[in-house]
Amino acid sequence: MIEIKNIDFSYYEREVFKNFSLKLEDGKFYTLLGKNGSGKSTLVKLLLGIVKVKSGEILVDGKNLTDNLYEVRKNIGMVFQNPDEQIVSERIDEELAFSMENYGYSSMEMRERIEEVLQEINLLEKRDLRISQLSGGEKQRLCIGSALMLKPKVLVLDEGTAMLDEKNRENIMELLKRLRDRGVTILLISHHLDELKYVDEVIYLKNGELWQGDRDKFLKEIITGSLGESLELPPNFYIAREIFRRKGIDISKNLFSSEEVAEHLWRLSLKK
Numbered sequence: 001m002i003e004i005k006n007i008d009f010s011y012y013e014r015e016v017f018k019n020f021s022l023k024l025e026d027g028k029f030y031t032l033l034g035k036n037g038s039g040k041s042t043l044v045k046l047l048l049g050i051v052k053v054k055s056g057e058i059l060v061d062g063k064n065l066t067d068n069l070y071e072v073r074k075n076i077g078m079v080f081q082n083p084d085e086q087i088v089s090e091r092i093d094e095e096l097a098f099s100m101e102n103y104g105y106s107s108m109e110m111r112e113r114i115e116e117v118l119q120e121i122n123l124l125e126k127r128d129l130r131i132s133q134l135s136g137g138e139k140q141r142l143c144i145g146s147a148l149m150l151k152p153k154v155l156v157l158d159e160g161t162a163m164l165d166e167k168n169r170e171n172i173m174e175l176l177k178r179l180r181d182r183g184v185t186i187l188l189i190s191h192h193l194d195e196l197k198y199v200d201e202v203i204y205l206k207n208g209e210l211w212q213g214d215r216d217k218f219l220k221e222i223i224t225g226s227l228g229e230s231l232e233l234p235p236n237f238y239i240a241r242e243i244f245r246r247k248g249i250d251i252s253k254n255l256f257s258s259e260e261v262a263e264h265l266w267r268l269s270l271k272k
């Protein structure tokens with residue numbers, strides 16, 4: 001479990017967090033939302049110990065992050081937006097092995113782990129291709145694979161699906177769900193609210209304040225309240241909000257099925 005306790009953090013005079021607290025439980029799928037500049041990347045940098053809190057503390061499994069940086073970094077896998085900026089090798093096996101180098105594993109252990117990870121990210125059949133022959137989605141799966149090599153407890157994706165088309169994004173989301181089912185905590189920074197379909201919990205940074213809670217509660221507050229006012233909503237969300245405003249019907253539980261949203265619209269038009 002990760003506990004951020006009453007932290008203050010500023011870049012010189014720019015204050016990003018003031019008395020900010022947050023808990024991430026093991027084995028849950030979180031999404032981190034917020035407008036540009038709301039502090040999402042800073043939060044990730046704090047978790048990795050790249051920048052340090054001014055006051056307060058960050059505990060990972062009860063241990064202070066700054067005193068256990070090596071151990072903590074091993075336990076947090078990172079994936080960024082652009083796979084081409086992360087990949088350092090030409091071959092798939094080499095790329096995966098790279099993450100394990102310098103940690104003292106034998107080549108036998110490395111080979112076994114590569115095999116397991118290739119299976120997990122569904123690239124076993126493509127392992128002999130050059131990385132340049134992979135699609136964007138496959139390259140991003142490979143980056144997830146590299147992040148998984150050391151069996152981290154937490155996987156952080158900083159806009160990790162932003163450059164992918166819908167099919168590839170779905171593929172990645174299904175992979176993340178499988179990892180969550182295996183007990184890995186997922187923290188996905190995203191602008192795509194339709195990805196909420198896959199997550200358990202929402203962390204929403206809004207003007208230095210935090211909204212954290214269950215996905216369904218978040219959706220309900222967006223559709224029937226004013227929570228989503230500064231977020232860019234997918235079309236279904238706007239329709240659902242209009243249905244609620246005009247007719248008082250809350251369809252936030254059916255948001256991800258276009259058929260059901262259309263059905264509600266149809267019924268409304270019949271009742272006119």
Ligand code: ADP
Nearest residue numbers: 011014016034035036037038039040041042043
């Ligand atoms: P997000 O990831 O949500 O877009 P960031 O964490 O990057 O937000 O930024 C939070 C705030 O901190 C913004 O106002 C940003 O301008 C500022 N900021 C980020 N990085 C730096 C930096 N290295 N130096 C000074 N200010 C920064």
